[in-house]
């Protein structure tokens with residue numbers, strides 16, 4: 001079973017944002033989350049990303065339960081990579097033709113001809129909520145955007161801020177991780193996911209990243225492939241991330 | 255209609271929709287090669303390798319599902335498709351995989367070996383290849399490599415030995431104007447230059463904004479040295495068949511341009 005029974009309920013982050021954590025085991029005691037997040041915007045429900053088809057049944061069941069059967073009214077995609085966008089047809093069959101918001105130069109090429117387009121650097125009102133779409137310093141696909149929910153101050157960071165968590169860390173936020181984050185698993189996640197980091201100038205990258213996080217109030221950093229990071233644990237994660245990037249650069253020297 | 259770029263190697267191109275958004279940013283920054291009013295397209299290429307056996311490299315995007323099936327029919331001309339290889343499981347490169355396999359049920363699916371998340375892409379049963387692996391099609395010989403400049407981690411590059419062709423996938427693409435479909439780089443009327451390549455890489459490889467320029471340029475020198483290609487066939491650019499070293503030099507300048515000028519947009 002991919003997701004432990006103990007993490008079946010949603011994990012509340014703020015009053016109206018919760019984490020629906022799904023787990024994918026990588027073997028040898030390492031795992032990666034492939035999650036979605038739910039924003040309760042009054043009577044409407046916004047889902048951030050749609051998860052992987054690998055977790056389809058579990059996601060449908062858990063989203064139904066979390067929304068008392070109402071399902072979702074808007075789906076906002078961080079990018080069209082399959083583990084983020086794999087359940088759109090299934091969710092639409094279940095909950096009707098809800099609105100889909102996707103960042104892309106060309107939604108048709110990404111297989112999303114019906115999507116409402118978000119623009120990096122822009123903002124949109126989605127289900128009565130204002131979302132800012134930010135240029136992500138940590139991403140793989142060109143059209144990825146980070147999504148900042150002004151209402152909750154949660155920053156959804158797609159492939160950024162991931163973590164190869166241990167078997168017993170599935171579904172735990174930074175406040176619940178018994179020993180906090182380990183540098184090694186921040187490093188392996190980034191080494192294996194964002195291949196371009198081998199070319200990075202760590203100070204340039206970390207400078208942009210820190211500036212971005214200082215520009216706005218952030219209550220939680222919410223990664224699709226990691227354990228959510230509460231504001232008070234962000235500096236610790238960033239320090240370990242910087243070490244990890246420096247290590248990638250050092251070890252993959254040209 | 256596909257174009258044969260070397261005996262047995264056929265170039266299939268999805269020209270893609272007009273991109274007025276890219277055009278207006280070109281006007282804003284006064285890109286010297288762009289004439290206002292011309293359409294801008296970002297092409298998506300697939301290549302069919304036909305030796306004694308046949309292999310298709312990439313599938314075009316879901317918007318071109320009918321086109322890839324029709325073009326494939328044209329170049330196969332009644333022959334079977336033996337392999338479908340995916341450079342990376344990105345929607346615009348791999349989005350027609352199931353359609354193609356449905357039409358060619360005998361074809362073996364080939365995917366990059368990199369990583370441990372193949373199940374999340376329905377690729378757990380694919381034949382996985384990586385550095386050191388080759389495939390002899392009879393008359394054409396393919397070799398698989400790690401991708402050096404890429405977006406998805408699960409990616410690969412490919413070379414074909416008899417033509418000296420390097421397929422660098424998302425690297426070395428550029429935006430086309432109307433009338434520039436399926437042209438070799440040396441056939442363009444308005445020259446293929448650094449500015450055009452920078453426009454593309456400042457979108458697709460937005461991360462070049464965060465790189466150490468000297469280090470990244472050193473990697474490009476190394477690639478030129480290692481592959482010494484006679485031809486380059488990008489998934490998003492014109493096929494290059496002449497003056498190849500000049501293009502590696504241009505790509506070094508591109509890195510510098512994006513690192514200092516920032517990203518040009520999205521794709």
Ligand SMILES: [Fe+2]
Pocket residue numbers: 079081140141159
């Ligand atoms: Fe991704």
Ligand SMILES: [Fe+2]
Pocket residue numbers: 081083084158159224225
């Ligand atoms: Fe991802």
Ligand SMILES: [Fe+2]
Pocket residue numbers: 342344405406424
């Ligand atoms: Fe790609």
Ligand SMILES: [Fe+2]
Pocket residue numbers: 344346347423424489490
């Ligand atoms: Fe691409």
